[in-house]
Amino acid sequence: MSNNNKPDKTELCRLFRRFIAPEFVISDAETLKPYECDGLSMYCEMPLIVVLPETVDQVQEVLRICHRYQIPVVARGAGTGLCAGAMPDATGVVLSLAKFNNILDINSQTRTARLQPGVRNLAISEAAADYGLYYGPDPSSQIACTIGGNVAENSGGVHCLKYGLTVHNILSVEMITVEGDKILLGSDGLDSCGLDLMALITGSEGLLGVITEIQVKLLPIPEKAQVVMAAFDTVQQAGDAVGGIISNGIIPAGLEMMDTHAIQAAEDFAKAGYPKGAQALLLCELDGTAEEVQEYIQQVEKLFLTYGATSTRTSQTEAERALLWKGRKSAFPAVGRISPDYYCMDGTIPRGQLAHVLTEMQKMSEHYQLRVANVFHAGDGNLHPLILFDANVPGEFERTEEFGGKILELCVEVGGCITGEHGVGIEKIRQMPVQFNKQELQQFNAIKDAFDPEGTLNPGKGIPTLRRCQEYRSIEPSEEISHG
C-alpha cells in the first residue's frame, strides 16, 4: 500500500461523490462546523471532509479509499459522547452513521432487535414497548445517543448494577474492518467459538472497526417499579445505607446518590421535592413483579431509617416516580444553571471509598478554588463529579482540567479506574498511564495493530502511543496538592 499519491481534499471529495450522493459529502467550512466536536465541546477540530453514507456498501468503499491512502477515519453517531472520542482529525474523514437509523427487526419470540447503528437508544425501547419489551442500558443521553455509539463506548446508565452494560446486552455486531471487509461478530446464540472479538470491540471507541449493524437483547418490561428517596445528614451514612441494601441481598434496579451541591441545583431546577438541607440524597428504584417490589420497598424504607435517614419518600404513582427521577436526570443541566460552565468527570471507585474520595475532593476543590457537585451511580461505584468553572476567565479551564485529572488519579489510587462509562477519547488519554503501566499500554497498542496496523481508525484516541505517554509524564505538573 502506498500513500505517495495521497489525494487532496478536492480529489477525495470527487472520489467519494462517485458513490455517495454529492450533498452527503460535506467539505465546506460552514456545513462542517457542527462536526468539529462531540458532547465535550472544549475539544474541537475541523475535519477535512464529512461523509454520510446511506448503505453498508458505501461505508465499505469509504473505508477502502481511506485505507488505500492512509487517511484517518473518525466514525460518528449522534456526537453526544463526553470524552472527545468523536473529535475529528484535521487531516481525516468523519464517517457519520446518522443515515443508518432504521430498526431492522424486532423479534418478540427471541426478545431481540436488529438495529442500524444510528438508531437512538430510547427509540429501541419505544419500539419494543409494543411487545412488552425494552432495552436495558439507558445512558443519560438516551434521547439522543445512538446504539452504535453505545457499543463503541460500552455505555451504561442508571440501571447497570442489575441489568448490565452494553456489553451484556448485545448478541452480535456487523463490523467493517479498516480494509473495508465486512465481518460478523457474535451470533443469534449466547456465545461463539474462538476469541470473543465482540467483547473486545465493545468499548473500543472506534479504534478497531466501524459498526454497521447491532443485534441487541430485549427484556420484558417489569410489572412494577417504585422509587424510594432518602435524605441523610452525612455522605458516610448514605454510603453505609447503600452497603446495607446490598448486604440484605437486594439488587436495586437503580441506586443513585447526590451530594448537597447537586441536590440544591437539581431541586431549584426540577422542583422534585428534594430536601435541600440534606448532605446526601439516595434514590433507590426497585422493579420486578408486583409482589416482589412491595416486599423490597418495605425492606428498603426500613433500612434507610436504620442507617440514619432523616426522611424517606416512596413514589406512589408513575408520575411521582418520574418526578423523583427528574431531579437526578436533570442534575447536569441544573448544575449548568448555577455556573457558566461545568466539566463532568467519570471515575469509578470501590463504594466503600466514597466518603474518603469526597473528602479528598473537597480539599482539592479548595486548593483549585473551583466548586464541585457530585452525582454518583452508588450501586456500581461510578462517580460523576461536576466541576463548576467559567471558560471566560483566563486559566480557569486549565485549572479545571488539572483538578479533573487529579480526581481520576485519586480514583485509581483507591482501587478504581479513570472512566466508568464515558470512555477515554482524547480527554482522559493523559490519565491512561496512571491506570496502566508501559507494558500494558504496549499490549493495548499491539491489539490495535492486529486490527489497524496503520493506525488510521480514530487516531490519537483511547490508547496513548508510548511516545505520547512519555510526553504526558514529562508535562505532569510537579507541584503536589497541599492537603493542609
Add this chain to the structure above:
Amino acid sequence: MADLSQQLQQQVLDARSDKRQLNIVAGNSKASMGRTTHADTLNVSDHTGVISYQPVELVLTVRSGTTLTEIEALLDDNNQMLAFEPPRFSEHSTIGGTLACNLSGPGRPWAGSIRDHVLGVRLINGLGEHLKFGGQVMKNVAGYDVSRLQAGAMGTLGVLTEVSLKVLPKPAAVRTLSWQLEAKQALSLMLELAGKPKPISAACWIEGQLYVRLSGAQSAVDATLKEWNGCDEPDSDNFWRALRDQQLSQFQSNDPLWRFSINPAAEIPSLDHLSIIDWGGAQRWYRGHQDKHEMEALAELAGGQVSLYTGGDRTADVFHQPVPALQEIQKRLKASFDPDGILNSGRLYSWM
C-alpha cells in the same frame, strides 16, 4: 494458598528463550475440551488463594488456581454466589480454567456468563510480562476489554494469574416447575415464559420433560408458581447441579458430544428429539457420530455455532470454523499477546 506468579512468569520466560511450547494446566478437569496438543505442562494449580473479598462491594479477587469448591464455600458463608453457576467437572476445577473455557451453568441466559461477570484479570502474556487489565469495580471502560477477551480463549493469549469477578446475593427462594412435553412444544413454552416479567432463572428440556426454575424474592417466586400451573418439583437442586456439571446420564457416554449455541427459537428437526435443550433454547447438547461439516451447516442455519465438545477426533479442529477474515484477525490477535506461539497454541484451533 500461595502466590507463584513470579515462578510462573519465569517459566514462561524460560520457555520463550528455549522455544518450548507450554500447555497451561490447573485442576486438569477440562483436558477433554479443546484440541489435544503436545507441549510441556505449566502447572498453575498451586497458585491459589483469595486476594480480596468484600461482600458489600460484590467483588471477589482470587488467584487463578483457586478451586470453585473453595470459592463457593467462601461465598456461601456470606449468602452470595457466582451467579453464572460454573460447572464443576471435578472438585479440582479452578476459576482460571472456568474463565479460559467460558463455562457457565443453566442460569446463563438470565444471570449471564462468566464472561459477563469478569471485572478484571492479571495474566502473563507470551513475552513473559505480567499485566493487569480491568479492575475490581463494576464499571471500567479504560482501554480494551482484555479481561472478557480471555473468556473462551482457552489460554491462548496468556497465563491467567488473577481473576476479579462480580458476585451476587443468593436468591431468597428457588423453586422448579415441570411439564411433560415434546421438544417442539417445550421450546415454544420456554420462549413464551421467558418473555414474561417473572423471576425465571433456568429452562431445560430433557427426555420429554421441561423444567423451569424460578429464583428471586419469596413473594415473586410463590406468585409465579401459582400462576404458571406446572408440576411443582420438590427437590430439584440435584437436577440443576447434575445438569450444570454434566453428570446426567445423557452425558455419560463415550460417543462424541456436540454443543450447539444457537438462536433459541431455532428448530433442528433432525436432532431435536435426541437433544437436551438448555439455556431456554439457546444451548443444545447432542450425542452421536456425525460429520462436523454437516453439524456446522445445521448450526449456521440455526443462527449460531457448534463445537465438538468432548469425544471424537481431538487432533482435528473441534470448534466451529470461523470465516477466513475472522481467522486472520484471531491469528493476529494471538500474535499480539504471544508472538512466539508458546501459550496453549493449537488448543483452540489448529491454526493458532
